Amino acid sequence: MLNPKNIPAKTYEELMEENLRKIPVYSREWTNYNPADPGITVLENLTALQIIQQNRIDEMPQAVRCKLLELLGYRQRRGKSAEVYLEAAGAREAFDIPANQRFMVGDISFETALPKRMGPGRIVGVFTRTNDITTDCSYILDRHVTLCAAAFGHDAAEKSSLWIVMDEPPREGEEEIIYVTVAGREGRTPFSDEFDISFAEICWECYTEKGFVPMRVEDSTHGFLMDGYLRLTQPEGCKASRVEEDGISGYVWRARLIHSEYDVLPGLKYMSGFLFPVYQKETMAVTYTFQSASSIVLSGTMLANGYIRVYVKEQKASSYVAYEESTGENDRGRYYRKEKLEHGKYAFIFDREHFGCAPGHLKNAVKIVFYSEEMMRDYCLGEIFGFHEQEINLPREHIVMSTFAVIAQRRLADGEMVYDFLRPGRRGEQEMNYSLYESEGKLVIHNPGKYVGAKLYLGSIAVTLGPEGNVRSGNVFSPVGLTCDSAVCFMNPAPGRGGTFKESLEEMRKRFVEDFGRPETAVTSSDYEALVRRLPGLCIDKVHAWMDHVKNEVQIAVLPGSEEPFPQLSEKYLLEIGKWLDIRRLLSTSIRVRQPVYTAVMVSGTIYVKPHYDGCREQIEAVVQAGIDYVHGSMGFGERLCFDRIFHEIESLDCVSYIYELGINPQNMTYVTMDGADVIPAPNCLLYPGRIKLDILPQLGSRQ
Numbered sequence: 205m206l207n208p209k210n211i212p213a214k215t216y217e218e219l220m221e222e223n224l225r226k227i228p229v230y231s232r233e234w235t236n237y238n239p240a241d242p243g244i245t246v247l248e249n250l251t252a253l254q255i256i257q258q259n260r261i262d263e264m265p266q267a268v269r270c271k272l273l274e275l276l277g278y279r280q281r282r283g284k285s286a287e288v289y290l291e292a293a294g295a296r297e298a299f300d301i302p303a304n305q306r307f308m309v310g311d312i313s314f315e316t317a318l319p320k321r322m323g324p325g326r327i328v329g330v331f332t333r334t335n336d337i338t339t340d341c342s343y344i345l346d347r348h349v350t351l352c353a354a355a356f357g358h359d360a361a362e363k364s365s366l367w368i369v370m371d372e373p374p375r376e377g378e379e380e381i382i383y384v385t386v387a388g389r390e391g392r393t394p395f396s397d398e399f400d401i402s403f404a405e406i407c408w409e410c411y412t413e414k415g416f417v418p419m420r421v422e423d424s425t426h427g428f429l430m431d432g433y434l435r436l437t438q439p440e441g442c443k444a445s446r447v448e449e450d451g452i453s454g455y456v457w458r459a460r461l462i463h464s465e466y467d468v469l470p471g472l473k474y475m476s477g478f479l480f481p482v483y484q485k486e487t488m489a490v491t492y493t494f495q496s497a498s499s500i501v502l503s504g505t506m507l508a509n510g511y512i513r514v515y516v517k518e519q520k521a522s523s524y525v526a527y528e529e530s531t532g533e534n535d536r537g538r539y540y541r542k543e544k545l546e547h548g549k550y551a552f553i554f555d556r557e558h559f560g561c562a563p564g565h566l567k568n569a570v571k572i573v574f575y576s577e578e579m580m581r582d583y584c585l586g587e588i589f590g591f592h593e594q595e596i597n598l599p600r601e602h603i604v605m606s607t608f609a610v611i612a613q614r615r616l617a618d619g620e621m622v623y624d625f626l627r628p629g630r631r632g633e634q635e636m637n638y639s640l641y642e643s644e645g646k647l648v649i650h651n652p653g654k655y656v657g658a659k660l661y662l663g664s665i666a667v668t669l670g671p672e673g674n675v676r677s678g679n680v681f682s683p684v685g686l687t688c689d690s691a692v693c694f695m696n697p698a699p700g701r702g703g704t705f706k707e708s709l710e711e712m713r714k715r716f717v718e719d720f721g722r723p724e725t726a727v728t729s730s731d732y733e734a735l736v737r738r739l740p741g742l743c744i745d746k747v748h749a750w751m752d753h754v755k756n757e758v759q760i761a762v763l764p765g766s767e768e769p770f771p772q773l774s775e776k777y778l779l780e781i782g783k784w785l786d787i788r789r790l791l792s793t794s795i796r797v798r799q800p801v802y803t804a805v806m807v808s809g810t811i812y813v814k815p816h817y818d819g820c821r822e823q824i825e826a827v828v829q830a831g832i833d834y835v836h837g838s839m840g841f842g843e844r845l846c847f848d849r850i851f852h853e854i855e856s857l858d859c860v861s862y863i864y865e866l867g868i869n870p871q872n873m874t875y876v877t878m879d880g881a882d883v884i885p886a887p888n889c890l891l892y893p894g895r896i897k898l899d900i901l902p903q904l905g906s907r908q
Contacts, residue, residue: 286703
């Protein structure tokens with residue numbers, strides 16, 4: 205029922221013909237296929253019932269299919285705006301970036317969510333200190349340099365530290381964001397919050413008048429093992445002091461290594477800061493809310509358009525009323541003045557003494573709505589008629605859910621016009637309950653409440669391009685109407701992430717099918733292998749699970765990803781794999797994680813090659829090494845090394861005339877057995893090339 209195309213449409217006659225043909229498959233005794241036979245009558249009824257049920261299933265609306273999936277714990281994923289972090293390079297003085305400030309990459313719009321003050325400070329140096337030896341790694345601040353720096357030295361010894369040096373003191377209590385690109389993350393399963401694995405204990409500190417003091421840091425790099433962001437906050441009341449020692453000159457944040465169990469030593473390729481987030485969306489109407497104030501100062505790209513609506517709440521527990529901009533000194537009533545200030549800012553002034561009306565001393569007393577020129581033509585949505593499930597089409601599709609609100613205009617009994625700001629999902633006897641279908645660009649009113657006959661207007665709306673906002677790194681973003689130094693260049697050091705449209709029913713159904721087929725409990729050997737490969741935060745290269753019937757336990761051999769020639773599982777890996785599998789095994793199952801063992805394979809022989817071919821030995825030895833290298837190749841634990849396969853691969857080379865003699869033998873028999881000329885390693889054994897001694901001779905009767 206979850207699949208909208210279950211069975212191809214067939215007529216009753218076609219289905220009956222198929223069913224009659226299947227009877228001999230299931231019963232030899234049933235030989236009477238005439239309509240008079242009672243069995244045929246039952247079959248006819250069941251076939252007709254199948255047609256009726258299939259027709260009902262095909263007519264099932266999407267809402268019902270979604271409800272069925274919700275019963276299984278699956279909900280449609282909301283659309284999200286892509287998130288990108290920008291660096292303001294080249295700033296020579298501090299400047300302010302307002303909320304909803306727009307930046308453009310081509311014709312794609314990105315906007316800030318919160319205001320941000322960007323200072324002229326920048327990162328001027330990166331140093332590592334190990335055993336009182338300071339190493340300058342500042343070259344990682346240049347994205348064009350390909351060298352890699354060891355984050356905590358070449359052995360990640362305890363008490364090693366990473367120093368980030370700035371030319372200006374960081375502001376107290378303000379969060380700064382740094383992006384880090386690391387080396388050696390290939391093959392590592394992404395970390396997960398549900399199963400936390402930590403390879404290091406790192407203490408972040410800032411240098412102050414009192415020396416180094418701890419500071420709060422959010423580290424999405426997991427100790428410099430994954431590309432990610434560092435969010436660092438200078439503590440309140442801790443004034444930064446300058447450091448002048450060992451070639452370090454500036455204000456310092458440092459990461460001090462307390463304890464480490466790194467599987468791969470962390471390396472740094474690139475560091476960029478300081479950053480601020482922008483989101484891929486295009487705001488076409490936005491509402492700002494303020495507490496009661498006589499003067500409100502705002503800035504933004506849409507202010508200059510002049511498409512503004514101001515609504516004020518004058519009394520507690522009342523609706524909003526509309527205020528108009530004053531055009532003369534004699535205006536009295538619900539008016540405000542708008543004054544243009546410097547740097548693209550405007551002041552909205554409410555003067556009770558002059559106009560006689562002003563906002564009440566209330567929370568959320570003032571709402572100011574700005575419209576783009578395009579949306580000003582379509583901001584009126586229509587009237588609420590009050591019938592069940594009334595649909596209203598919106599002027600745009602792919603709406604950002606968190607930005608959306610409507611304004612309901614209604615007339616009270618005394619004739620006064622009032623306004624209410626309504627978001628989706630509100631409930632209550634008198635409330636208007638409606639749902640927003642952001643992908644389709646429509647809203648459905650389930651219960652109009654007290655708003656029957658009211659007119660609806662857009663209060664705030666923004667649209668997104670979904671996955672198109674996941675731009676590559678290194679783009680230059682152009683600010684729209686931002687007052688700052690023309691030398692400032694806005695660039696994203698990391699690609700955009702998270703941009704997506706709302707999940708369709710078919711996409712949700714496919715996700716359900718994929719998750720349904722993904723093992724969560726280990727039963728078969730493939731279940732164990734798949735679960736180990738999915739373990740968050742580890743580098744897993746090869747896995748093999750098998751049943752040891754003598755010891756009555758499941759044994760699992762794991763090859764960790766490592767730069768070592770013959771990797772072994774660390775105590776950390778053994779512990780984490782055991783914990784991960786223990787909560788996923790059957791209660792009566794005993795599990796043992798085995799270390800990988802290695803056996804060298806020696807190859808000898810005599811091979812005749814054709815004339816006029818260069819590099820024959822190199823080609824032959826490369827084929828031999830690739831065929832028996834289980835550590836770096838595609839062969840897995842315990843797989844048979846077939847003599848015929850190696851023989852055929854050598855013989856297939858263009859330069860080989862024929863193989864006169866070939867021998868493949870393990871260096872020792874501790875972890876292998878022989879089956880004829882084939883080598884059979886133990887279930888936790890990997891083969892690797894040992895001594896290769898081949899006599900490469902020219903083809904008889906020719907000269908090489």
